[in-house]
Amino acid sequence: MKTSSIRITKTIKMSLKYSFNLFFPFVFIWLTSCKSDKKTIPKNQQPNIVLIIADDVSWNDIGPYGNSKIRTPNLDKLADDGMLFTEAFLTTSSCSPSRTSVISGLYPHNTDAEQLSWPLPENKKTFVQELKNAGYWTGLAGKYHLGDPVRNDFDVLLEMQWKDAPIGLDRRLVGDGSGCDDWISLLQNRPKNKPFFTWLASFDAHRPFYKGISNTPHEAEDVMLPPYMPNTEKVKEDFALYYDEINRMDAYIGKVVKELEKQGVAENTIVLFIADNGRAFPRDKTTLYDGGIKTPWIMKWPAKIKAGTTSNSLVSSVDIAPTFMKLANLEPLEEFNGSSIVPLLEDGKIEIHEEIYAEDHFHDYEDYTRAVRTKKFKYVKNYYTDLPNTPSADIIRGRSWQSMLSEKAKNSLNKAQLKCFEIPRDEEELFDIVNDPNELINLAKNPEYAEVLADMQSRLRKIREETNDVMPTERTQDDFFRETGFPTKYRIRPRPSKAVYMKAREEGKVLENPNFKE
Numbered sequence: 001m002k003t004s005s006i007r008i009t010k011t012i013k014m015s016l017k018y019s020f021n022l023f024f025p026f027v028f029i030w031l032t033s034c035k036s037d038k039k040t041i042p043k044n045q046q047p048n049i050v051l052i053i054a055d056d057v058s059w060n061d062i063g064p065y066g067n068s069k070i071r072t073p074n075l076d077k078l079a080d081d082g083m084l085f086t087e088a089f090l091t092t093s094s095c096s097p098s099r100t101s102v103i104s105g106l107y108p109h110n111t112d113a114e115q116l117s118w119p120l121p122e123n124k125k126t127f128v129q130e131l132k133n134a135g136y137w138t139g140l141a142g143k144y145h146l147g148d149p150v151r152n153d154f155d156v157l158l159e160m161q162w163k164d165a166p167i168g169l170d171r172r173l174v175g176d177g178s179g180c181d182d183w184i185s186l187l188q189n190r191p192k193n194k195p196f197f198t199w200l201a202s203f204d205a206h207r208p209f210y211k212g213i214s215n216t217p218h219e220a221e222d223v224m225l226p227p228y229m230p231n232t233e234k235v236k237e238d239f240a241l242y243y244d245e246i247n248r249m250d251a252y253i254g255k256v257v258k259e260l261e262k263q264g265v266a267e268n269t270i271v272l273f274i275a276d277n278g279r280a281f282p283r284d285k286t287t288l289y290d291g292g293i294k295t296p297w298i299m300k301w302p303a304k305i306k307a308g309t310t311s312n313s314l315v316s317s318v319d320i321a322p323t324f325m326k327l328a329n330l331e332p333l334e335e336f337n338g339s340s341i342v343p344l345l346e347d348g349k350i351e352i353h354e355e356i357y358a359e360d361h362f363h364d365y366e367d368y369t370r371a372v373r374t375k376k377f378k379y380v381k382n383y384y385t386d387l388p389n390t391p392s393a394d395i396i397r398g399r400s401w402q403s404m405l406s407e408k409a410k411n412s413l414n415k416a417q418l419k420c421f422e423i424p425r426d427e428e429e430l431f432d433i434v435n436d437p438n439e440l441i442n443l444a445k446n447p448e449y450a451e452v453l454a455d456m457q458s459r460l461r462k463i464r465e466e467t468n469d470v471m472p473t474e475r476t477q478d479d480f481f482r483e484t485g486f487p488t489k490y491r492i493r494p495r496p497s498k499a500v501y502m503k504a505r506e507e508g509k510v511l512e513n514p515n516f517k518e
Helices: 001-033 073-081 095-104 129-132 148-153 183-188 231-262 316-326 399-409 447-466 497-505
Strands: 046-054 083-084 136-142 154-159 196-201 271-275 298-302 309-311 356-360 371-372 377-382 426-433
Touching: 046 231, 046 316, 073 231, 073 271, 073 298, 095 129, 095 316, 129 136, 129 148, 129 196, 129 316, 136 183, 136 447, 154 183, 183 196, 183 231, 231 271, 231 399, 371 447, 377 447, 426 497
Parallel strands: 046 196, 046 271, 083 309, 136 154, 136 196
Antiparallel strands: 083 298, 271 298, 356 371, 371 377, 377 426
């Protein structure tokens, strides 16, 4: 009986072993097929990189940063699938200087393109050229605004086109007005045997704003106004139209993500979404308040970045160039002013910077302002206190500013809303960002903050010295009248380079538009 039991047990074991050997390959195939769709990325394979740049969009005007009234489903999804940066900043709040700073990895004052529409000079290197030299295919679609010397950095450049003359005001674009029309065709027509970098630059949400661009427009009651904007119907209507442009751009971002997935390259493609500066409203764009320099910053890379993560570390747009080069397995250029934030992508708690630095130069109107921002405090130094903090000319021609002028005439604007009209400006401004996120209470003269003020002053002086940031010897003439937003005789388009302006100054000349008519 005992022997029989042993024999039966052995028979069962042999039968099971035979069945397992026969069945295992099928089990393995089934298990493999049920695994994640994620592809294994070779260790040294260079990732593809997609940079998406919004135009004049503030960080808190999209869903991931808490705006529940605006419809940005694709940016919401991008944040869910990647890493959201809550303390991201730009080096300036002006269109072309911000973009040339990003591409060169330099603070604006080191680009020789620090004023609006000055081209980046030929002698300035860019991370795009370095990627191209390393075997990347490079392409740009949408808004360009970098200057002729940079054009050759891109294998393909699909620049948005205007319907009217290049010097016209409040112009309209060919296409649907977004500037995003060629984003998908750029991705589709790229060579498939190279890693690629694309610079996708929206014109949304740049002024002017037009009605009728959305089938489901935002309503005036949908908007969330900052406290330094008056709560009038014209202002709310202006914001609603601004929201519509963001919503249109968001739809294109969704198309980009779908195209990457369709091509089977999404897993190893880095997508970074930022803006060039804050919203085109008074006290935001062209200022160094957070409404001007704080940017949305969402980074997705399925192969490396854990979905749904957040980083509260300070980052700056001057960090983009060294970061992209590091991610492409290249050594960042020594002249870069920024730092690689690659360590943050695995551990969002790592601190790269103790502070960020930002600057404001000529943008339609002359100005010279500097700022240092830590997580807790913001220090602003206004060097031209005799000049008001005038917003850009297209803002002056817009609904919100015109409404503010009407309210000012009625003496119904509060102190914060009068800030852009103030003459003279405070030379120094200090804000407690944690307790005063809208930067409404200037603590610079408060004796309780004397030590904080001294610390922030010291930080600013140190950065200026280390990066050779010095005052210009002369002021630049305004391109527009501050009262009306219409051109002066000094507005020239295309705008000459800094070198041309400096040469004219040496010769005692002031450049003027020869075709200007009073």
